[in-house]
Amino acid sequence: MYYVQEIADSIHWVGGSDRRLERFENMFPIPHGVAYNSYLIMDEKTALIDTVDSSISALYLENVTHVLGGRSLDYLVINHMEPDHCANIEELVRRYPDVKIVGNSKTFQFIEQFYSLNKSENYCEVKEGDQLALGKHTLQFFFAPMVHWPEVMVTYEQTEKILFSADAFGTFGAHPGTIFSDQVDFEHVYLDEARRYYANIVGKYGIQVQAALKKLAALEIRMICSVHGPVWRKNLAYILDKYDRWSRYEPEQKGVVLLYASMYGNTENVMNRIAGKLGEKGVRDMRMYDVSKTHPSYIIADAWKYSHMVIGAPTYNMGLYFVMEALLHEMAGLNLQNRKVALVGNYTWACKSVPILRNLIENMKKMQIVGKPFEVNSAMKAAQEPELDKLVEDIYTSLIADGYQ
Numbered sequence: 001m002y003y004v005q006e007i008a009d010s011i012h013w014v015g016g017s018d019r020r021l022e023r024f025e026n027m028f029p030i031p032h033g034v035a036y037n038s039y040l041i042m043d044e045k046t047a048l049i050d051t052v053d054s055s056i057s058a059l060y061l062e063n064v065t066h067v068l069g070g071r072s073l074d075y076l077v078i079n080h081m082e083p084d085h086c087a088n089i090e091e092l093v094r095r096y097p098d099v100k101i102v103g104n105s106k107t108f109q110f111i112e113q114f115y116s117l118n119k120s121e122n123y124c125e126v127k128e129g130d131q132l133a134l135g136k137h138t139l140q141f142f143f144a145p146m147v148h149w150p151e152v153m154v155t156y157e158q159t160e161k162i163l164f165s166a167d168a169f170g171t172f173g174a175h176p177g178t179i180f181s182d183q184v185d186f187e188h189v190y191l192d193e194a195r196r197y198y199a200n201i202v203g204k205y206g207i208q209v210q211a212a213l214k215k216l217a218a219l220e221i222r223m224i225c226s227v228h229g230p231v232w233r234k235n236l237a238y239i240l241d242k243y244d245r246w247s248r249y250e251p252e253q254k255g256v257v258l259l260y261a262s263m264y265g266n267t268e269n270v271m272n273r274i275a276g277k278l279g280e281k282g283v284r285d286m287r288m289y290d291v292s293k294t295h296p297s298y299i300i301a302d303a304w305k306y307s308h309m310v311i312g313a314p315t316y317n318m319g320l321y322f323v324m325e326a327l328l329h330e331m332a333g334l335n336l337q338n339r340k341v342a343l344v345g346n347y348t349w350a351c352k353s354v355p356i357l358r359n360l361i362e363n364m365k366k367m368q369i370v371g372k373p374f375e376v377n378s379a380m381k382a383a384q385e386p387e388l389d390k391l392v393e394d395i396y397t398s399l400i401a402d403g404y405q
């Protein structure tokens with residue numbers, strides 16, 4: 001049976017949550033599920049903003065039917081053509097054959113690639129800044145290309161001053177029973193997942209996010225309605241500030257992420273010793289990951305959060321341990337930049353891990369290698385203690401120079 005909420009005068013949330021799906025995009029674990037939001041405006045004309053994933057189609061269509069209350073659907077606005085928001089376009093057109101589909105030229109190109117609608121007479125193409133009057137409400141469209149697909153646009157409702165923001169400001173995590181960010185302890189319930197969503201899905205496109213934020217700064221926004229996660233009606237500056245920081249690749253927090261690969265425990269031992277020594281110096285903000293154990297999306301999210309990384313890995317078949325190599329390629333692909341990085345390499349007969357690690361890091365933008373990379377020949381020996389202490393001191397000095405307290 002339907003479940004909907006009116007979020008503003010005549011504007012209804014008609015989405016839902018999926019807590020069964022193991023991996024979002026078949027890649028990212030989602031232990032807290034995921035929410036798919038769609039919004040229906042009931043005015044002289046009716047307008048539905050985006051749709052949802054096929055996993056919740058049945059509930060979604062009941063929601064839409066219930067709110068429409070026997071009326072027809074006049075407009076279907078497609079801000080984003082990713083299938084987790086578009087799965088219901090064909091069914092909606094079948095049910096409401098006269099519905100006007102509102103999008104830009106790229107939207108319609110993608111509709112035709114994904115579906116076999118053959119309903120171009122229903123297309124209502126908009127350009128940057130165009131307006132659509134529904135009665136009391138007027139929608140205005142702004143393009144946000146590559147946040148994070150080329151066709152993406154956002155829709156601004158002028159009367160209630162609501163931004164329907166597509167994937168922007170979204171997060172992993174199903175609705176916990178409430179749909180507004182101020183009804184939960186966002187900082188503890190959602191923030192880590194919002195960062196993981198941003199870093200892994202939108203992170204590559206910092207320049208484009210910055211351009212979109214600049215455009216939106218000209219609007220008075222009272223509510224942000226993303227297609228994932230909670231609706232923002234209070235403290236909007238909080239999430240806007242996070243997006244601004246994340247998209248500038250500026251660390252949120254001074255601190256150290258230690259990530260290592262290790263087969264027999266010798267690299268792990270050195271990483272533990274580094275963390276222990278940093279702890280003795282008073283560093284509290286540290287996260288340590290075995291890259292073979294933790295899904296890369298979590299490590300990448302923390303790399304986005306913290307200012308420093310220590311990366312350790314063994315040499316493997318004259319190269320770098322595969323899992324570490326894959327993770328660093330992923331980080332580079334997501335455009336992570338502006339971090340301070342210390343390196344640890346291990347080998348038994350010829351050390352390749354250090355030069356490869358150095359090369360991968362130096363090929364990323366604005367990365368700074370801290371201290372002298374520490375090489376372990378199979379297992380660390382007591383004679384290397386002063387050298388390790390020096391590296392730890394260099395990491396600590398760099399943290400303090402960055403303002404760590």
Ligand SMILES: Cc1cc2nc3c(=O)[nH]c(=O)nc-3n(C[C@H](O)[C@H](O)[C@H](O)COP(=O)(O)O)c2cc1C
Nearest residue numbers: 262263264265266267314317318347348349350378
């Ligand atoms: C399949 C395999 C390939 C390896 N290839 C190399 C290599 O090309 N060069 C080298 O010096 N050591 C190589 N090693 C040795 C490890 O890098 C070395 O034993 C290291 O100390 C392991 O670190 P860990 O104790 O953290 O796992 C290889 C080890 C394995 C299991």
